[in-house]
Each structure stands twice: as C-alpha cells, then as structure tokens.
Amino acid sequence: MKTLALSKGDLLFENGDFKLDEGEKEVAQCIGISLGTNLRVLSQEERIREINSIEIKDVNRVRTIVFSVTLTDGTVLNEEVVLGGVR
Structure with missing residues (x-):
C-alpha cells in the first residue's frame, strides 16, 4: 500500500x-x-502522573493490554484490559 x-x-x-x-x-x-x-x-486522564509501561499481547485473536501507571497521589495501578474473545 x-x-x-x-x-x-x-x-x-x-x-x-x-x-x-x-x-x-x-x-x-x-x-x-x-x-x-x-x-x-x-x-x-488528568489523574495519571506517569505511564510506567504498556504491553500489548495478541493470542488466539484476543488482544490483552497490560499497563502500569502512577497516579497523581503516588498510587501505582497495574491493570489488564482484554479486548475480544472470551475471558
């Protein structure tokens, strides 16, 4: 293309x-x-002070996004979001 x-x-x-x-x-x-x-x-997102890491995985047509952020109050969030497929 x-x-x-x-x-x-x-x-x-x-x-x-x-x-x-x-x-x-x-x-x-x-x-x-x-x-x-x-x-x-x-x-x-105004409550996020820093994006620590982002990882994107594609397995069997299911995309998983794993991220770590530090909030403005110092709290660290480590989360996983699954897109598509059945979890």
Whole structure:
C-alpha cells in the first residue's frame, strides 16, 4: 500500500507534489498514528502522573493490554484490559 508521507503530523512534499510512503515506512506510519490516537487516552486522564509501561499481547485473536501507571497521589495501578474473545 501507499500513503501520504507525514513528518510530525505534517504532509511532506517532494518535487512540488505530495510525497508517498510505502512498504515498511507506510506500515510504521500507520501503526504510529493508531498508537498515538488510542494510547493518548492515558495521557489525557488528568489523574495519571506517569505511564510506567504498556504491553500489548495478541493470542488466539484476543488482544490483552497490560499497563502500569502512577497516579497523581503516588498510587501505582497495574491493570489488564482484554479486548475480544472470551475471558
């Protein structure tokens, strides 16, 4: 696939036309955009002071997201969210 090339969210131009990315660059860009959009939820939660870790596992069509955050009061939360499948 091909996609418009971006740098820090801005479209890139090459020889007066939009620059296109494909192959590994295109895949990396798509993943980066998806992660930035979906994981931004953690950074928008005002009670979170620090995101300590995030791990994403895919096993048998079930995605599990394990995360650790430190709240503004110093409490550390270690949680697991299961998406899809039966738990």
